[in-house]
Amino acid sequence: MLNGNVIAVTSGKGGVGKSTVAINLALTLANSGKEVALIDLDVYGNSVPKILNITSKPKTMNNKIIPVGYENIKVMSMGFLTKGNDPIIWRGPMAGKMVDHFLDEVIWGKVDYAILDMPPGTGDISLDLHNKLPNLNEIIVTTPHPNAVHVAERAGLMAKETNHTILGVVENMSYFTPSLGTEKYFLFGKDGGQALATNLNTELLAQIPICYTQIDEQPPLLINDSPTLLEAYQSLSDKISRKLPVTQKNLS
Numbered sequence: 001m002l003n004g005n006v007i008a009v010t011s012g013k014g015g016v017g018k019s020t021v022a023i024n025l026a027l028t029l030a031n032s033g034k035e036v037a038l039i040d041l042d043v044y045g046n047s048v049p050k051i052l053n054i055t056s057k058p059k060t061m062n063n064k065i066i067p068v069g070y071e072n073i074k075v076m077s078m079g080f081l082t083k084g085n086d087p088i089i090w091r092g093p094m095a096g097k098m099v100d101h102f103l104d105e106v107i108w109g110k111v112d113y114a115i116l117d118m119p120p121g122t123g124d125i126s127l128d129l130h131n132k133l134p135n136l137n138e139i140i141v142t143t144p145h146p147n148a149v150h151v152a153e154r155a156g157l158m159a160k161e162t163n164h165t166i167l168g169v170v171e172n173m174s175y176f177t178p179s180l181g182t183e184k185y186f187l188f189g190k191d192g193g194q195a196l197a198t199n200l201n202t203e204l205l206a207q208i209p210i211c212y213t214q215i216d217e218q219p220p221l222l223i224n225d226s227p228t229l230l231e232a233y234q235s236l237s238d239k240i241s242r243k244l245p246v247t248q249k250n251l252s
């Protein structure tokens with residue numbers, strides 16, 4: 001059974017960087033000595049195995065699943081259980097059952113922080129989780145773009161309706177700074193994350209810049225690839241550790 005502080009990383013729209021934020025927050029918390037689980041609950045659009053380049057599959061013991069280790073985090077994803085890039089064609093209740101398995105049937109061991117990469121929006125899986133984990137904490141991810149903010153607000157309102165704790169808002173892809181300059185270019189608009197935080201009566205936890213390398217390379221996705229990302233996520237993870245300290249309960 002999953003234990004520790006459970007943090008759902010959620011958003012309204014897809015593509016705003018929810019998985020990227022969930023993964024980097026998990027890695028940063030783990031680097032500071034915490035026991036961290038990362039659970040990819042984006043059943044239909046899972047991307048954690050691809051981003052982390054994990055090709056191994058989880059093993060089982062006594063009919064329970066052993067999560068896959070990546071650096072010092074324990075990872076579970078729907079992507080581990082499918083063949084190649086096969087699409088998952090399930091109806092809501094089946095997907096809900098898989099979520100139950102991930103929470104109850106995996107040998108998680110001691111966990112200080114469980115980071116859940118949620119599906120975008122307010123669909124069946126989100127609703128199931130809201131009911132299953134009454135003590136859920138939530139981080140709402142948005143870009144500064146007004147459309148993303150508008151849709152993310154719905155995810156925030158769902159968290160409020162179910163009495164979950166909103167830890168705050170992470171604004172991703174906030175701005176772009178060219179490599180030879182210091183000026184910030186607000187490509188997707190400005191202050192959308194702050195507006196969302198104000199509307200939800202919560203805090204803006206971080207503004208994560210658009211990261212890039214050369215035009216013909218992949219953008220750096222992980223803290224290990226970019227000092228800028230590392231700094232942004234260090235500050236985010238410090239804030240989360242202060243808001244949700246590891247208690248004796250988690251150490252048992």
Ligand SMILES: Nc1ncnc2c1ncn2[C@@H]1O[C@H](COP(=O)(O)OP(=O)(O)OP(=O)(O)O)[C@@H](O)[C@H]1O
Nearest residue numbers: 014015016017018019020045120173209210211219
């Ligand atoms: N700060 C950033 N700078 C540059 N690229 C980024 C940044 N954050 C995310 N990306 C890129 O944006 C794309 C979408 O990110 P990600 O998959 O994390 O979004 P998501 O919200 O989880 O999407 P979905 O809900 O569709 O799974 C990816 O290609 C990712 O590499």
